[in-house]
Amino acid sequence: MSDRSPRNREPQKRPDKVRQVAYRVIRQVTSEAGYANLVLNKALRDARLAGRDAAFCTELVHGTLRWQGTYDAFLARCVDRPLNELDPELLDILTLGTHQLLRMRVDSYAAVNEMVTLTRAEIGHKRSGLVNAVLRKISQRTFDQWIETVAPPIEENRLLHLAVAKAHPTWEVEAFAQLLGDGDELEDLLDADNEPARVTLVARPGLATVDELIEAGASRAKFSPYAAILQSGGDPGRIAAVATGRAGVQDEGSQLVALALANAPIEGSDTEWLDLCAGPGGKSALLAALVEKRAGALTAVEPLEHRAELVRANLRAIPGDHKVLVEDGTKPTWAEGSFDRVLADVPCSGLGALRRRPEARWRRTPEDIEELRPLQEDLLDSAITSVRPGGVVAYVTCSPHPDETRAVVDAVLAKRDDATLEDARELFPNVPELGAGPDVQLWPHRQGTDAMYLALIRRN
Numbered sequence: 001m002s003d004r005s006p007r008n009r010e011p012q013k014r015p016d017k018v019r020q021v022a023y024r025v026i027r028q029v030t031s032e033a034g035y036a037n038l039v040l041n042k043a044l045r046d047a048r049l050a051g052r053d054a055a056f057c058t059e060l061v062h063g064t065l066r067w068q069g070t071y072d073a074f075l076a077r078c079v080d081r082p083l084n085e086l087d088p089e090l091l092d093i094l095t096l097g098t099h100q101l102l103r104m105r106v107d108s109y110a111a112v113n114e115m116v117t118l119t120r121a122e123i124g125h126k127r128s129g130l131v132n133a134v135l136r137k138i139s140q141r142t143f144d145q146w147i148e149t150v151a152p153p154i155e156e157n158r159l160l161h162l163a164v165a166k167a168h169p170t171w172e173v174e175a176f177a178q179l180l181g182d183g184d185e186l187e188d189l190l191d192a193d194n195e196p197a198r199v200t201l202v203a204r205p206g207l208a209t210v211d212e213l214i215e216a217g218a219s220r221a222k223f224s225p226y227a228a229i230l231q232s233g234g235d236p237g238r239i240a241a242v243a244t245g246r247a248g249v250q251d252e253g254s255q256l257v258a259l260a261l262a263n264a265p266i267e268g269s270d271t272e273w274l275d276l277c278a279g280p281g282g283k284s285a286l287l288a289a290l291v292e293k294r295a296g297a298l299t300a301v302e303p304l305e306h307r308a309e310l311v312r313a314n315l316r317a318i319p320g321d322h323k324v325l326v327e328d329g330t331k332p333t334w335a336e337g338s339f340d341r342v343l344a345d346v347p348c349s350g351l352g353a354l355r356r357r358p359e360a361r362w363r364r365t366p367e368d369i370e371e372l373r374p375l376q377e378d379l380l381d382s383a384i385t386s387v388r389p390g391g392v393v394a395y396v397t398c399s400p401h402p403d404e405t406r407a408v409v410d411a412v413l414a415k416r417d418d419a420t421l422e423d424a425r426e427l428f429p430n431v432p433e434l435g436a437g438p439d440v441q442l443w444p445h446r447q448g449t450d451a452m453y454l455a456l457i458r459r460n
Contacts, residue, residue, distance in 0.1 A: 015118040019096070021047045022060035023118060026092050029065060029359050036065055036359050055233070058196075064092075064099040066194060066358035070167045071098045073150040078137040089123050090130070097135045102143040112136060158182055166190035171366050172351060175401050185445070192444035197355035199230040200252050201239070202282070204289040207246035207317055213239065222448065223431050224255040226286070245317030250282040251353075253442045253449030254398075258283045260427035260440070260454055261343055261394035262290045268390060271296030274339040276329040276383050277346055279307030281314030283396075287343065292320040299323045299339070330378040337388040337459075344383035345396040346376045346408075352398040352451030355444055369403050376404060380412045384419050384459055393419075393457040400441055400451040409439070409455045424456040 025043045028034040040061050044054050064071075075094055076083055083091060097115035100106040112135045119128045141149065151164035159177060163170040168190055180186045201218055203210050203226045210220055213228040216239040221227035227250075230236055241247035273291045278284045278300035288298040297320055302308040308326045315322055327333060329344075349364050349372065350357060376397075383393045397404050413419055423438035433446045439455040 012120065013117050015121040016114050017047065018049065018053050018057045019060065019114055019118055020121070021049060022057045022064075023093065023096055023122060025057075025061050026064055026096060027089060029061075030092055031088060033363075035357065036061060037356060059104065060096065060099065062196060062358045063103060064096050066361075067099060067103065067167045068095055068359075069169065069362050070147075070164055071095045071102075073164055074098060074102075074138060074146045075134065077150065078134045087123070087127075090119075090127055093119055093123070093127075093131055094134055097131065098138050101135065101139050102146065108139045112139065162187065162190060167194060168354075168361055169364075172361060172364075175351075175403075178402055179400060179441070188445040189443060193354040193361075195355060195444075197251070197353075197444075197450070199233055199236055200250060200255075201228045201230060201236060201242065201247055202226050202250040202255055202286060203228065203241065203247050204245075204285055204318065206289055206293055206319075208241040212241055213247060216241070221252050223428070224252050224259065226259075227252045227255055245285075245314070248282060248285055248314060250286065251356075251450045251452075253352075253447065253452035254282060255286060256428060256431065256442065256449070257345075257394060257396045257440075257452050257454040258286045258343065259290075260424055260456065261341055261392065262287060263427055264341070264392045264394075264422075264424075264456055266340060266390055266392055268340075269388075270294055270340045272339045273298045274342045274383075274386055275300045276342060276344045276379060276386070278302045278311045278324070279304060281311035283343060283345055284311050285314040285318060288315055288318040288320065288322045292318060292322075296340075297321045297323070299325065299334075301325045301327050301329045303328050330375070330382050332382055332386055334386065336385050337391075339387050340391045342383045342387045342391070342393045343396065344379050344393060345398075346379045347372060348376070348397040348399040348404050349401060350398055351401055352453070355450070369401055373403065373408065376408045377412050380408060380457075381415070384412070384416065384457060387459050389418075389459050391459055392422075393459070395455040395457060397453045398450055400443070400453060405441070405453040406439060406455070409457070413457070419457050419459050422456045422458050424454055427456070 021043050025040050028039045029036050049057055100111040116128045116132050119131045147165045151161045154161040159173050163173045177186055201213050203213055210228050218228035218230045221229050236242045236249050273287055275284045279302040284300045291298050300311050302311055305326050308324050311324050349368055350360050354361050380395050387393050395409055421438055424440045425434045425437045434440050442449045442452045
């Protein structure tokens with residue numbers, strides 16, 4: 001009988017299930033512009049991964065995507081052609097393998113062997129030799145040694161060195177340096193961006209309490225009276241208050257800017273509130289719960305129907321006559337001065353949430369900032385027009401980039417003589433390091449929150 005008989009063939013090893021799930025999530029994120037957190041959560045459920053397997057898969061996905069640009073610089077030294085000439089699925093396998101070799105406690109032999117097996121199963125035997133050779137080259141140096149190899153010395157070009165060593169595009173590092181300088185605090189921010197964000201919950205006022213969340217396994221947060229940290233991670237949907245909409249998942253910084261708007265002093269009526277850019281609805285739900293306690297109502301505006309549906313889902317447990325309008329916030333259908341308080345949480349680059357959106361840093365470009373600027377200005381102008389004299393507007397972004405924050409506020413206020421920028425710092429009680437004001441910029445490395453920005457504007 002021939003040696004090539006199927007009976008004598010060595011059975012092909014199956015790929016490790018967790019690595020296979022991680023690879024397929026990464027492919028969806030890189031090839032279909034998926035959001036890592038959403039794609040990963042669905043994949044974990046579908047594959048029934050929990051506990052240590054889910055944690056391992058999460059680190060494989062988030063770590064690989066977070067360090068992707070830095071790993072590309074390493075891989076470029078190990079491949080005999082430009083990386084853009086490699087098939088994308090092959091490059092994703094190489095970066096996934098590189099992360100295991102350099103930043104995870106995975107045995108080098110096991111990491112290479114498992115990625116070769118995964119290559120054969122996912123993209124064919126022909127590519128497995130290249131994967132084996134390249135990853136063996138990667139394994140010959142430590143992460144720090146690779147940084148010394150590919151990054152310029154820090155004393156020659158500090159910002160470019162940090163961009164490679166801390167996995168941020170150079171233009172982002174330069175923007176952050178405008179605000180923080182190029183010293184130790186800049187490094188602290190970049191390091192904080194590379195730490196996974198903790199799952200933060202919000203107990204919606206009148207519906208749930210922080211004590212209830214603590215009983216479910218969370219711990220009290222530092223600043224927001226409604227926030228709790230789910231230290232163990234896991235699926236927050238297992239908590240009854242979250243499952244029923246009485247509580248939700250919301251970063252503490254996001255809670256703090258909404259509370260600042262709700263607590264800003266105003267005279268006269270205080271029952272009509274507007275969320276001008278509402279999707280997906282986390283801030284809407286917190287504001288709706290707060291205004292309901294004042295016998296008022298929230299109007300939430302969102303131009304995209306599928307995001308408006310997310311707002312409705314977030315509002316499902318909030319009592320009161322709250323409205324969700326599928327409209328363009330730059331073209332109000334309501335009368336001027338209709339609202340007492342207005343939130344303009346405008347579309348932005350999302351550079352303030354890099355801890356929880358690891359892929360975002362590599363997707364954004366300086367051109368994105370320029371393209372968003374007119375929309376941000378139009379929305380803020382619309383928000384000011386929508387608030388009554390004496391009422392307040394909170395201009396909010398989840399980005400610290402100066403061209404999305406104070407520059408937008410200054411540009412809009414320069415065109416109007418009926419609005420004033422006020423000092424918002426007193427609306428963040430017990431929150432340290434708020435800077436010189438009058439606006440507030442929160443930071444991951446200072447407050448442990450997303451880098452949320454708020455400017456408080458009063459119409460006069």
